[in-house]
Amino acid sequence: xxxxxxxxxxxxxxxxxxxxxxxxxxxxxxxxxxxxxxxxxxxxxxxxxxxxxxxxxxxxxxxxxxxxxxxxxxxxxxxxxxxxxxxxxxxxxxxxxxxxxxxxxxxxxxxxxxxxxxxxxxxxxxxxxxxxxxxxxxxxxxxxxxxxxxxxxxxxxxxxxxxxxxxxxxxxxxxxxxxxxxxxxxxxxxxxxxxxxxxxxxxxxxxxxxxxxxxxxxxxxxxxxxxxxxxxxxxxxxxxxxxxxxxxxxxxxxxxxxxxxxxxxxxxxxxxxxxxxxxxxxxxxxxxxxxxxxxxxxxxxxxxxxxxxxxxxxxxxxxxxxxxxxxxxxxxxxxxxxxxxxxxxxxxxxxxxxxxxxxxxxxxxxxxxxxxxxxxxxxxxxxxxxxxxxxxxxxxxxxxxxxxxxxxxxxxxxxxxxxxxxxxxxxxxxxxxxxxxxxxxxxxxxxxxxxxxxx
Amino acid sequence: xxxxxxxxxxxxxxxxxxxxxxxxxxxxxxxxxxxxxxxxxxxxxxxxxxxxxxxxxxxxxxxxxxxxxxxxxxxxxxxxxxxxxxxxxxxxxxxxxxxxxxxxxxxxxxxxxxxxxxxxxxxxxxxxxxxxxxxxxxxxxxxxxxxxxxxxxxxxxxxxxxxxxxxxxxxxxxxxxxxxxxxxxxxxxxxxxxxxxxxxxxxxxxxxxxxxxxxxxxxxxxxxxxxxxxxxxxxxxxxxxxxxxxxxxxxxxxxxxxxxxxxxxxxxxxxxxxxxxxxxxxxxxxxxxxxxxxxxxxxxxxxxxxxxxxxxxxxxxxxxxxxxxxxxxxxxxxxxxxxxxxxxxxxxxxxxxxxxxxxxxxxxxxxxxxxxxxxxxxxxxxxxxxxxxxxxxxxxxxxxxxxxxxxxxxxxxxxxxxxxxxxxxxxxxxxxxxxxxxxxxxxxxxxxxxxxxxx
Numbered sequence: 001x002x003x004x005x006x007x008x009x010x011x012x013x014x015x016x017x018x019x020x021x022x023x024x025x026x027x028x029x030x031x032x033x034x035x036x037x038x039x040x041x042x043x044x045x046x047x048x049x050x051x052x053x054x055x056x057x058x059x060x061x062x063x064x065x066x067x068x069x070x071x072x073x074x075x076x077x078x079x080x081x082x083x084x085x086x087x088x089x090x091x092x093x094x095x096x097x098x099x100x101x102x103x104x105x106x107x108x109x110x111x112x113x114x115x116x117x118x119x120x121x122x123x124x125x126x127x128x129x130x131x132x133x134x135x136x137x138x139x140x141x142x143x144x145x146x147x148x149x150x151x152x153x154x155x156x157x158x159x160x161x162x163x164x165x166x167x168x169x170x171x172x173x174x175x176x177x178x179x180x181x182x183x184x185x186x187x188x189x190x191x192x193x194x195x196x197x198x199x200x201x202x203x204x205x206x207x208x209x210x211x212x213x214x215x216x217x218x219x220x221x222x223x224x225x226x227x228x229x230x231x232x233x234x235x236x237x238x239x240x241x242x243x244x245x246x247x248x249x250x251x252x253x254x255x256x257x258x259x260x261x262x263x264x265x266x267x268x269x270x271x272x273x274x275x276x277x278x279x280x281x282x283x284x285x286x287x288x289x290x291x292x293x294x295x296x297x298x299x300x301x302x303x304x305x306x307x308x309x310x311x312x313x314x315x316x317x318x319x320x321x322x323x324x325x326x327x328x329x330x331x332x333x334x335x336x337x338x339x340x341x342x343x344x345x346x347x348x349x350x351x352x353x354x355x356x357x358x359x360x361x362x363x364x365x366x367x368x369x370x371x372x373x374x375x376x377x378x379x380x381x382x383x384x385x386x387x388x389x390x391x392x393x394x395x396x397x398x399x400x401x402x403x404x405x406x407x408x409x410x411x412x413x414x415x416x417x418x419x420x421x422x423x424x425x426x427x428x429x430x431x432x433x434x435x436x437x438x439x440x441x442x443x444x445x446x447x448x449x450x451x452x453x454x455x
Numbered sequence: 456x457x458x459x460x461x462x463x464x465x466x467x468x469x470x471x472x473x474x475x476x477x478x479x480x481x482x483x484x485x486x487x488x489x490x491x492x493x494x495x496x497x498x499x500x501x502x503x504x505x506x507x508x509x510x511x512x513x514x515x516x517x518x519x520x521x522x523x524x525x526x527x528x529x530x531x532x533x534x535x536x537x538x539x540x541x542x543x544x545x546x547x548x549x550x551x552x553x554x555x556x557x558x559x560x561x562x563x564x565x566x567x568x569x570x571x572x573x574x575x576x577x578x579x580x581x582x583x584x585x586x587x588x589x590x591x592x593x594x595x596x597x598x599x600x601x602x603x604x605x606x607x608x609x610x611x612x613x614x615x616x617x618x619x620x621x622x623x624x625x626x627x628x629x630x631x632x633x634x635x636x637x638x639x640x641x642x643x644x645x646x647x648x649x650x651x652x653x654x655x656x657x658x659x660x661x662x663x664x665x666x667x668x669x670x671x672x673x674x675x676x677x678x679x680x681x682x683x684x685x686x687x688x689x690x691x692x693x694x695x696x697x698x699x700x701x702x703x704x705x706x707x708x709x710x711x712x713x714x715x716x717x718x719x720x721x722x723x724x725x726x727x728x729x730x731x732x733x734x735x736x737x738x739x740x741x742x743x744x745x746x747x748x749x750x751x752x753x754x755x756x757x758x759x760x761x762x763x764x765x766x767x768x769x770x771x772x773x774x775x776x777x778x779x780x781x782x783x784x785x786x787x788x789x790x791x792x793x794x795x796x797x798x799x800x801x802x803x804x805x806x807x808x809x810x811x812x813x814x815x816x817x818x819x820x821x822x823x824x825x826x827x828x829x830x831x832x833x834x835x836x837x838x839x840x841x842x843x844x845x846x847x848x849x850x851x852x853x854x855x856x857x858x859x860x861x862x863x864x865x866x867x868x869x870x871x872x873x874x875x876x877x878x879x880x881x882x883x884x885x886x887x888x889x890x891x892x893x894x895x896x897x898x899x900x901x902x903x904x905x906x907x908x909x910x
Contacts, residue, residue, distance in 0.1 A: 003553060003555075004505075007500070010500065012550070014557050015564070018495050022494055034832045034835070034838075036808055036837060038473070038474070038806060038807050039470070039477055040473050041467070041468070043465040043583050044571070048522075062520065062521060062522070064518070064539065065517065066573040067517070067518050082462075097458055097459055098460070103469070103806075104856060104857050106842050108839070114499065116499070128498050128500070146842075266825075319457065351493060352493050353488035353489075353494075370721075380489070383490075384490060387598065388598065398559070401559060
C-alpha cells in the first residue's frame with residue numbers, strides 16, 4: 001500500500017516523543033495517588049442520551065455503530081445508541097450513580113484517558129486527546145476544604161511537569177454573583193448575562209464589555225463596578241480587602257469572599273513554575289459551576305487557552321434520592337504537550353528505553369551476551385543485545401543514532417577477557433561487572449530534553 | 456436520572472479492582488521496557504479501507520461518524536470513513552509505513568491500548584478490551600533470534616503476573632507445511648486446508664479431523680501421519696527427534712525443525728508459572744503467519760481460549776519498495792483478567808492508594824494535619840487527611856472500611872503531644888516522626904489479593 005498520511009486532529013508520536021508524554025502521565029498519576037486519589041477508567045462509549053444532556057456540544061459527538069447493523073431496522077433510541085465520550089465528567093457522573101452502592105464517600109478519583117470531539121482541528125484543539133481529571137464527590141454534602149485540596153493537588157502535579165511558568169487563576173461564583181446582587185442586579189437571568197459579558201473581557205476588552213452591560217440594562221455606575229471587580233487580582237487575602245473597598249455587600253458575597261480567602265491562605269502563591277492567583281474576571285462559561293472556579297494558562301502562550309480548568313458543582317449527579325456534589329479539575333495532557341512536542345520544544349533523550357546496548361562479538365556469542373543483559377535487567381537496567389554481530393564501530397554508531405548512552409562489551413569481546421562498559425558520549429571505557437555496575441540515575445530512564453528556544 | 460445499568464461487553468472496575476489491572480499493565484510495561492521495547496500509542500481510529508483489508512472480520516468493526524454529518528452528502532469512501540481499531544497489529548503496520556523514515560530498524564515496540572469489536576459478548580469476549588502487544592519489525596529482513604526474543608520477553612512478562620500456571624505452546628509453520636510437503640501434499644491449497652483441519656483437533660477430536668482430511672483427498676496413511684505429527688509435544692529438542700522418527704523429510708521441514716530447536720534451546724521449559732512447550736498441533740488460523748506461531752492458555756481454563764498469541768509474518772507491511780517482516784505476540788489484558796476480577800478471584804487490598812489516613816482532632820487542626828501528610832508524601836507515602844473531625848473511633852472505622860492499613864495521629868491528637876501511627880489491623884500504636892517513619896514495603900502500594908478458591 002502507499003505511504004499513509006496523518007489524520008488531521010489525531011496526533012501521534014515517535015518513540016522519543018511518546019516517552020515524554022508517558023512520563024507526564026506517570027508524574028500526574030504519581031501525584032494524584034500520593035494524595036489518595038484512586039484511579040479508575042470508564043468505557044469509551046456512553047449512551048447518546050447521556051452525551052447530549054447538555055445540548056450545547058452535540059455537534060462534537062462521534063456516534064459509534066456496527067458496520068453490519070441492519071439498515072432496515074428501526075432507528076435506535078438515544079438510550080441505546082452509543083457515542084464516544086467527549087470529556088471525563090459525563091462518564092464519571094454516570095459511574096458514580098451506577099456504582100454508588102460500592103463506593104465510599106467522599107470519593108476521590110483520578111482518571112487519565114482519551115476523549116474525542118469532532119471539532120475542526122487546530123493548534124491546541126484535537127479530535128482525539130488525553131485528559132487527566134481529578135474530582136472529589138460527596139453524597140449529599142461536600143465540605144469546602146476539598147476545593148482547597150483539588151487546587152493544591154493539581155498545582156503540585158503541574159509543578160512537576162516540564163512546562164514553562166503557569167498561572168492558575170481562581171475565582172468564586174458566589175463572590176461574583178453576590179457582588180452583582182449587592183449592586184442591585186436582582187434576577188438570576190440578569191446575573192447570568194452579566195457573568196457572560198464579563199467572561200469576554202480578555203477577548204473584547206473593557207470598553208466593549210461595558211457597552212454590553214449597559215445595553216443589557218445596567219447603569220453606567222453598576223457596569224463600572226462590575227469591571228472594577230473583574231480587575232482585582234492577587235495571591236493572598238488582600239484580594240478580599242480590595243473587594244470590600246468597592247463598598248458592596250450581600251450575604252452571598254460574604255460567603256464567596258470567605259471561601260476565596262480560605263483557598264488563597266492555603267494554596268495562594270508560587271510553587272515551582274505554578275502561580276496560584278485570584279483573578280476575579282475568571283467566570284468559566286458553564287452553568288453548572290456554583291462556587292470555586294479555576295483555569296490555568298501557560299504564561300506567554302495564553303492564546304492556546306486554558307490547559308487546565310474546573311470548579312465546584314453542587315450537583316455532579318443525582319438519582320432522585322441523593323444528590324452528589326463535587327469539585328474537580330481537568331488537565332489537558334494532549335492540549336498542553338502536543339504543541340510542545342510537535343515543534344520540538346520537548347523531546348526524549350533517546351528513541352528506546354534501553355540504557356545499554358550489549359555488543360556482540362559473533363553470532364555464536366549471542367547466548368553469553370543474553371546472559372549478561374539478563375544480569376543487568378535483574379537490577380532494573382533496561383538493555384538490549386545488538387541485533388547483528390557487526391564491527392564494533394558500527395554497533396556503537398547504531399547505539400549513538402538511537403541515543404543509547406552505554407555500550408557493554410561482554411568478556412569475550414574485550415582484550416583482557418573481562419567485561420567492560422563504554423560511555424559512548426565521552427568514549428570512556430571501564431571494566432564492569434554485570435552483577436553490580438549501574439548507570440547514573442539520570443541515564444536509567446529516557447530523559448526529557450528541552451530545546452534552547454523554549455528554555 | 457435513574458441509576459444507569461452496565462453495558463454488556465464493556466467491563467468497568469471498582470477502584471480496588473482497577474488497582475490490580477493497573478499493576479498488571481505496569482508490570483507488562485516494566486518488562487517490555489527492560490528489554491528495550493519502546494512504547495507507542497496509535498490513534499483509536501483507522502480508515503475503514505485499512506480495517507477491512509483482511510475481509511473476514513468486517514462484521515466486528517465499529518464505524519465512527521460525526522453526529523451532525525450532512526445526511527445529504529455523498530457517502531464517504533472507505534479511505535475517508537473511520538472505524539475503531541479492532542487490534543493493535545493493523546494500526547502498527549500503518550504506523551511503521553507512515554513513520555518508516557524516522558524509525559531505526561529492527562524496531563522493537565510495545566503498545567498497550569484498548570481495542571473494540573462488535574462481537575456478541577460472553578466470558579472472555581468483550582466489545583472493549585485492552586491488549587498488550589510486542590513486535591519486532593525489520594526493513595527487508597529480520598533474523599530468527601527475534602522470534603526467540605519475543606517468546607522470552609512475553610513469557611517473562613506473564614510470569615510476573617498474578618496468574619495460575621500458563622502453558623505457552625509454540626510451533627513452526629515451516630515445520631508443519633514442510634512435513635505435509637514431504638508427505639506428498641503438493642499444492643499450497645491442499646497444505647492450507649490440511650492445516651485448517653488439524654487446527655480443529657482440540658475442538659472436534661482426532662477421528663473427526665482424520666475424516667475431514669480423507670474427505671479432502673488425503674490417503675488414510677497420510678492423514679494418520681498428519682495426526683501423529685500433531686500429537687508431538689515437548690520442552691526440548693527431543694521434539695525434533697520425534698518428528699524425524701516419523702520418517703518424513705523436505706527442505707522446508709528441515710528449516711522449520713532448526714528454528715524450533717533453536718527456540719526451545721533458548722526458551723523451552725518453565726519459568727515461574729509459565730511453561731514454554733512445543734505443541735505441533737498449534738497452527739493459528741491466520742494466513743499471514745509464515746514461521747514461528749505461539750499461543751498461551753491458562754492451565755485449567757483452556758475453555759477461555761488463548762490469552763496470548765502471535766507469530767512470525769514475513770510481510771507485516773509493504774510500501775511497494777520495502778517489505779517489513781515482523782514477529783510479535785499479543786497479550787489479552789482484559790480477556791485474561793476480567794473473568795478473574797469479575798468473580799473475585801483477584802482484587803486489590805484497598806479501594807484507595809492511601810497507605811495512611813491522617814486523623815483530625817478538630818477542623819482547626821487541618822492545616823497542621825496537612826503539613827504532616829505533606830511530610831509523608833515527600834517520601835513517597837500515599838496518604839490523605841480525614842474528611843471530617845469525627846470521633847477517632849469513627850475515623851479509624853472509615854479507614855478500615857477502605858482497607859487503609861495505618862492511621863496517623865498528629866502531635867495535637869495524642870496524649871503525650873508527639874505524633875504516633877497505629878497499624879489498625881493489629882491495634883499497635885507507636886510514636887512516629889513524619890520525616891522518617893515508613894510503612895512496610897508491602898503496605899506502600901495496593902496489594903493484589905487472591906481468593907482461596909483460586910489460590
